[in-house]
Amino acid sequence: MNELTLTVLRLGFLVLMWVLVFSIVAAMRRDLAVGRRNKTGAPSAREVRKNPALAEPPPRQHANQLVVVEGPLAGTTMPLGESPVLLGRAQEATLVLEDDYASGRHARLFPQGSRWFIEDLGSTNGTYLADRQLTRAQPVELNVPIRIGKTVIELRP
Amino acid sequence: MSAVEAVRPRRNIELVLLILALLVGCGANAMTAINEGAALSNDFWMESGILAAASLALHISLRFRAKYADPVILPIVVTLNGLGLAMIHRLDTPDTDYGNAQARWTVIGMALAAVVIWVLKDHRTLRRFTYISLILSAVLLVLPLVPGVTAGDINGAQVWIKFGSATFQPGEVAKITIGIFFAGYLSTNRDLILLAGRRIGKLQLPRFRDLGPMIIAWLASIGILIFQHDLGMSILFFGIFISMIYVATSRASWALLGILLMFGGAMAASIIFPHIRLRIDGWLNAFDPDVFGRQFGGSYQIVQGLFGMANGGIIGTGLGQGRPDLVPFAHSDMIIAAFGEELGLVGLFAIVMLYALLVTRGMRAAIGARDAFGKLLACGLSAGIGLQCFVVIGGVTRLIPLTGLTTPFLAAGGSSLLANWIIIALMLVISNAARRPLDTTPLQPEEAPNPATTSSLRKQTAAETTLTQAVKKQ
Numbered sequence: 001m002n003e004l005t006l007t008v009l010r011l012g013f014l015v016l017m018w019v020l021v022f023s024i025v026a027a028m029r030r031d032l033a034v035g036r037r038n039k040t041g042a043p044s045a046r047e048v049r050k051n052p053a054l055a056e057p058p059p060r061q062h063a064n065q066l067v068v069v070e071g072p073l074a075g076t077t078m079p080l081g082e083s084p085v086l087l088g089r090a091q092e093a094t095l096v097l098e099d100d101y102a103s104g105r106h107a108r109l110f111p112q113g114s115r116w117f118i119e120d121l122g123s124t125n126g127t128y129l130a131d132r133q134l135t136r137a138q139p140v141e142l143n144v145p146i147r148i149g150k151t152v153i154e155l156r157p
Numbered sequence: 158m159s160a161v162e163a164v165r166p167r168r169n170i171e172l173v174l175l176i177l178a179l180l181v182g183c184g185a186n187a188m189t190a191i192n193e194g195a196a197l198s199n200d201f202w203m204e205s206g207i208l209a210a211a212s213l214a215l216h217i218s219l220r221f222r223a224k225y226a227d228p229v230i231l232p233i234v235v236t237l238n239g240l241g242l243a244m245i246h247r248l249d250t251p252d253t254d255y256g257n258a259q260a261r262w263t264v265i266g267m268a269l270a271a272v273v274i275w276v277l278k279d280h281r282t283l284r285r286f287t288y289i290s291l292i293l294s295a296v297l298l299v300l301p302l303v304p305g306v307t308a309g310d311i312n313g314a315q316v317w318i319k320f321g322s323a324t325f326q327p328g329e330v331a332k333i334t335i336g337i338f339f340a341g342y343l344s345t346n347r348d349l350i351l352l353a354g355r356r357i358g359k360l361q362l363p364r365f366r367d368l369g370p371m372i373i374a375w376l377a378s379i380g381i382l383i384f385q386h387d388l389g390m391s392i393l394f395f396g397i398f399i400s401m402i403y404v405a406t407s408r409a410s411w412a413l414l415g416i417l418l419m420f421g422g423a424m425a426a427s428i429i430f431p432h433i434r435l436r437i438d439g440w441l442n443a444f445d446p447d448v449f450g451r452q453f454g455g456s457y458q459i460v461q462g463l464f465g466m467a468n469g470g471i472i473g474t475g476l477g478q479g480r481p482d483l484v485p486f487a488h489s490d491m492i493i494a495a496f497g498e499e500l501g502l503v504g505l506f507a508i509v510m511l512y513a514l515l516v517t518r519g520m521r522a523a524i525g526a527r528d529a530f531g532k533l534l535a536c537g538l539s540a541g542i543g544l545q546c547f548v549v550i551g552g553v554t555r556l557i558p559l560t561g562l563t564t565p566f567l568a569a570g571g572s573s574l575l576a577n578w579i580i581i582a583l584m585l586v587i588s589n590a591a592r593r594p595l596d597t598t599p600l601q602p603e604e605a606p607n608p609a610t611t612s613s614l615r616k617q618t619a620a621e622t623t624l625t626q627a628v629k630k631q
Contacts, residue, residue, distance in 0.1 A: 006192060010475040013181075013188055014500065017507040020177050020236060024229045024514055027170050028521075092345055112595075122281065137595055 063116050063142055063155035066109070071151030072098045080155070084110035087148060088121070101125050101149025107134075115139045116155060118146055125149055167228040168220050174232035175216055179209050182239015185476055189247040192477035204246065204260045208239055211267040218271045222278070223589035227522060230588065233515045234566060234581050238263055238574075240508065241567035244495055247477055248488045255488050255569045262571035266578030273582035280586050284530045287341025290334040297331040298377070302384055314387045314561055328381070328390050329563075329576035332397070333583070336537040339398055342370065343405040344529035374398040375415075379422045386432060388423075389548055389560030393541060395419055400540035401533055404523075440558035458485045459552075459559050462494030466505075466554075473501025488569045490561060493553045508567070509550065516543040519584050525591030535587045538580045 066085065068076040078085075078095055085094040088106035097106065103123035109116055119137040120127040127134045128147040140146065146153045183205040190197050212235045219226050242263065246256030277283070283290075301307050301316050308317035308324045317324045378395040381387055399415035427433045435451075442448045443456035443463075450457070461484040469479060481487045481495030488495075497505045519539020526532045542565050549568075552559035563573040 006475065009188060009191065011472065013184060013476070014472060014503050014507070016177075016181055016184060017500075017504060020174070020181050020232075021507055021510050021514070023174060023177060024233060024511075027167075027174060028229050028514075028518070122279070 062114070063140070063157065065156050066095070067154050067156050068095075069145065069152045069154050071149070073151060077156075080109075080111075080116070082111060084108055086121075087153070088123075095153075097148060097151050099149040099151045102151065106148050107146075109140070123148075166224040168216070168224065171219070171228035171231060172216060174229060175212055175235060178232040178236040179205075179212065179239065181236050182208055182243065185240050185243035186246060188475070189243060189477035192475050200246065200256065204242055204256070207260055207264055208235070208242065211264055215267055215271055215274070218274045219585065219589075222274050223585055225589045225592040225594075226585040227518050227588035227592065230515065230518050230581060230585055233511050233518070234578075237508070237511055237515075237566035240496070241492065241564075241569075243476070244481075244492055244499075244567070245488045245569045248482055248495065250482070258571065259569050259574070262574045265571070266575045269575060270578040270582035270585075273579055274585060277583075277586050280531050280534065280583065280590060281528060283337050283534070283583075284341050284344070287338055287345075290337040290341070294331045294334040294338060295377075297327040297334065298381065300327045310386075315385045316387050316390065323571075326570070326572035328385075328387070329572040330579075332393065332541055332576055333538070333579055335394060336397060336401075336534055336541065339401045339537055340530050340533035343401055344533055347405045347529065375418050375422065378419075379426070382422070382426055382433075383430075386430075387561060388426075388433060388436070388558075389545075389552075389562030392419070392548055392560065393544055393562060396544040397537050397541045400544070401537040404536045405529075405533055436558045436560075440555060443555060458491065459555060461485070462491045462497075462553050463555060465494050466497035469498035469501045471502050473497075473499050473504055475499060489563060490549075490559070490568065491553060492564055492568045493550050496567070497553075509546075512542070512546045512565075515539070516546075518588070522584055522588035522591050526587055527590070527595075531587045531590060535584060535591075538584060542577070542580065 063080055066078045066080055068074055073095075076095075086105060086108055087093060087095050087097060087102075088104050089097055089099065089102050090104040093105065103121075103125070105121045106123040107127040108119045108121055110119065111117075116139070117137045118127065118129060118134065118140050120134045125148075129138050129140065130144050131147070140155055142155050142157060144154065183201075186201050186204060187197060190201055212231065215231060219231065242256065242259055245259045249256045300318050306318045307315065308319040309315065311317050311324070316326050316328050318327055319325070374395060378391040381394065382391040395415065395418075399412055399419075402415070403409070403412040423433075427437050435455075439448055439451075439456040439459065443460050445456075448456050449460055465479065465481055465484055468474065473479070476499045479495075479498040481491075481498050484491045484494055493505070493508075496508060500507075516539045519535055519542065523532045523535035523539070526535055545562050545565055548557065548560055548562050549564045551557040552562075563570045565577045566574065
């Protein structure tokens with residue numbers, strides 16, 4: 001092969017490498033815009049600031065506390081803030097359940113938008129929301145019982 | 158729910174990028190043959206075929222098991238692995254066969270990655286093995302020192318074990334287990350470590366008893382340095398720990414303390430151990446004729462690498478047209494110098510860019526992950542890859558003393574390739590969990606939320622209806 005073809009091939013290979021790098025960057029461009037689209041479809045904070053009409057109407061009733069209705073801890077209440085709540089027997093749980101039928105890290109309550117969601121963390125005995133076993137994260141309405149082992153928890157305004 | 162549609166699996170983009178990646182990887186292999194004036198050999202077709210088949214198999218595994226995994230991680234890694242294969246193949250002399258060995262290990266590594274993707278549905282199951290991982294890492298790290306299993310002192314470091322005729326570097330796998338341990342430990346005890354300590358100026362110092370794990374990690378790293386003579390691995394382990402504890406606590410004081418400890422340890426080691434002192438001397442006075450010509454711990458290797466890269470210049474000599482074989486260990490420790498010579502600054506920067514992108518994708522998976530364990534694991538693993546690249550490329554370009562770490566995916570070395578493919582599989586699994594849309598729509602009535610009670614109920618009613626029908630017939 002002559003010298004010219006070799007040079008063209010050599011430079012072509014370097015160009016190809018950079019084409020790959022730039023295609024990768026182009027492919028992840030959408031990902032770089034952090035928080036542009038929220039997963040729940042709620043408008044982001046920046047969008048709300050630009051256009052106040054987008055902001056969600058304030059819900060009629062917020063869940064402000066968590067009440068243990070049944071089980072060994074019956075009567076316990078806990079205020080709900082902005083942060084997720086870990087339910088389980090483990091010491092690091094936000095609400096440590098003294099329940100032999102609960103797993104160490106049993107379930108997680110987390111706020112999203114104006115609602116709280118419950119998600120099972122792979123517990124042995126399962127988490128039940130209104131007597132239906134959770135298969136994925138579910139929104140929790142007020143006064144709906146969440147059963148974990150022998151403990152029943154409700155959200156209250 | 159238009160926003161839910163916005164999160165797309167993006168596997169097709171991955172396929173397109175993967176084809177481009179294979180074009181670069183196999184193209185590099187073909188270029189060496191063309192430049193050397195040889196016809197494309199059987200080895201070329203076999204290696205390209207293997208690489209293409211294995212990466213497509215991984216891509217298909219992702220389509221089935223981790224639909225939402227990050228679409229750019231796999232193409233980046235396939236490119237790097239393909240480039241490494243090409244360069245190792247190109248550096249093979251008629252007596253050596255590192256190229257085919259590397260191809261074999263690539264297949265094994267990719268197969269293991271596929272196994273991890275198929276078996277590990279949820280990375281959170283790894284959290285259960287927190288303390289098992291700790292024991293496993295300790296065993297893996299001590300293994301090269303156990304008589305009978307150890308492969309002895311190879312090139313000045315005692316980090317190898319042997320199975321029959323094959324050797325393996327268990328420390329590479331320990332990188333993963335130690336990551337799992339730190340992630341599990343820190344995600345559980347994060348709050349305890351964060352508890353108030355003494356505050357001096359802007360620095361919040363940790364309490365003494367919280368320093369326990371840090372001191373253990375430090376002692377382990379120093380142990381690797383003293384007993385196995387492996388400076389690179391020791392920096393890597395401690396670096397992973399420091400980056401993970403920094404991410405877990407967001408306290409600069411920890412990172413600062415860790416770096417001071419590491420420097421102190423390295424200083425002490427350089428005073429006590431002659432071979433480390435020689436390394437540092439070879440780095441500082443590389444061009445001194447005495448140091449250059451010294452039999453042990455001289456700077457011959459690093460200076461040859463620098464000459465090679467200088468010969469390559471901006472656009473390189475072209476694959477197959479330089480003389481990277483003049484550098485000792487050009488196929489493993491110094492492969493970056495070989496790329497610098499044959500692809501030039503432009504090509505080397507593309508490679509560094511690919512590593513940077515890989516690390517950012519790992520960090521992106523960490524940001525997106527919904528659990529602390531996944532966050533810390535993704536972060537620790539990608540920090541490990543980044544640190545390894547820094548230590549190797551920094552060593553080859555004489556920014557820091559040269560240490561014996563492998564360049565991830567590029568350098569010849571089965572254990573490293575294997576471990577890094579497993580790390581990539583873990584990153585893919587975590588990124589899948591991070592990017593998967595959280596399904597929060599109300600349950601459909603037919604979804605049968607409680608299989609236990611509903612199914613037994615249905616059976617019962619079915620039995621009842623047959624019974625009533627039977628009664629009616631009578």
